[in-house]
Amino acid sequence: MTHTLPRLLGYTISVRSVIEETPDAKSIVLAVPHELRDKFGYRPGQFLTVRVPSDLTGSVARCYSLASCPHTDGDLKVTIKRTDGGYGSNWLCDNVVAGSQLHVLPPSGNFTPADLGGDLVLFAGGSGITPMMSIIKGVLATSTGNAALFYANREPSSIIFDAQLRELTETHSDRLTVHHWLESESGLPTSADIAEFAQANPGEAFLCGPAPFMRAVRETLLEAGIDRTRIHAEEFVSLTGDPFVPAAPLTDTGNASNVVVRLDGRTHALAWPASANLVDVLLDAGIDAPFSCREGDCGSCMCTLTAGTVDPGRTEALDPDDIADGYILACQARPTSPELEVDF
CATH class of the missing domain: 2.40.30.10 (Translation factors)
Structure with a gap:
């Protein structure tokens, strides 16, 4: 039940x-x-x-x-x-x-195309194919966009979704390109191999797989002149805490700021204690806040600070452009001004 x-x-x-x-x-x-x-x-x-x-x-x-x-x-x-x-x-x-x-x-998560109608070039290694399958099916089902997948594995028996990929390619041969790279046959892909595929299939780039694989792909795409804002990588880290355990009820309301939070079409006015992060403030108020790791690593709680200032805490999940655009992590940020506004 x-x-x-x-x-x-x-x-x-x-x-x-x-x-x-x-x-x-x-x-x-x-x-x-x-x-x-x-x-x-x-x-x-x-x-x-x-x-x-x-x-x-x-x-x-x-x-x-x-x-x-x-x-x-x-x-x-x-x-x-x-x-x-x-x-x-x-x-x-x-x-x-x-x-x-x-x-x-x-x-949760931000590894998702803003527009499924645009052309995408996807680089997956091993189990990194998992989110790519979701994205590919979304593109093919909802738009006229194209998807090109470079999928690296050690050997044929390790190809996840092999039959499904063949079926999708046969059904959408004009819109889906799948290139299997097998280490057992061709060794590790080189920068030249990656660049050749990217140049033949221009589009917003998505990367998921082992860290060395994603690092090599990212460096190659940057060297090829692809704007860093068009390169998206999914990077999971081992969680050290327990995101399923709620924080203790907020009792320290001293030195609290006032925050206006716009989330899921609703506006909430809350007291935000200086000692608490915004995710815990929202959960304490019974509001469904987007979060996952609660450690500043996944970016699921990313939101925009539109007024006020915060101590951002850990920001590893944000790149410099995100920070420049006013994004913060709600599981990390703590208020440093009396009045704030935040948009999710």
Whole structure:
């Protein structure tokens, strides 16, 4: 039975099915109930944060991209590839079956095209294909845009969604290009290989995969003259805290600023204590704030400071252009002026 756990943030969702994609990767399909459909609405490229039980710490939190697409799929699906020594991925692959229950936060993340109608060039390595599948299906289902995918794997058996990619390519041969790069046959892709593909398929660039792969692709695209604002990378980090545990109730209201928050079409006027971050202030007021890691790493709580000043805290998830444009992380920022305004 699906229900909200009173002691935890997030929701418990039943697993409808588990699909073996490759010998070391599985997809978990979630049966989101009708009453939570709006809350679990998402955009292609976003991810779920999953709570994984642990005998050592009680639980760990892990983020997994959604391979499903809101424009083509009724259920939400995350795809998980085992990693050497990866507790979360191995536990989920070993223990989750149809009928299991997973505790998750609603979809989040900024790795999503602002316009599905534009041409996209996608670079995926290994399990980095997961958000790309969602984006590709979104482009093909909702627009006349083109998508070109450069997909790197070690060997043929490690290609996740191989059959689905072939089917999509056959159905949309005029709009979808898929180039498989196999390390077992061609070694690691060089800058020349990456540049050649990008030049043949111009468009907004999206990168997801192992850090060395994304670093090589990003450097090559920048050297090729592609504007950095048109290069988007999905980078997951291991969460050290527990985003499912709510912060303690706010009791220190001294030295509080006044903040006006515009979120989901509503305007909220709140007291923002100097010792609290904005996510905790919103959650304490019963307002659904967008967040995931609550550590300043994922960018899910990114918002715009339109008036006032803050101590930004950790800003690793923001690039210099974001900061210059007034973006802050709501899980990190603390007020430094008496009056503030924030737009999500």
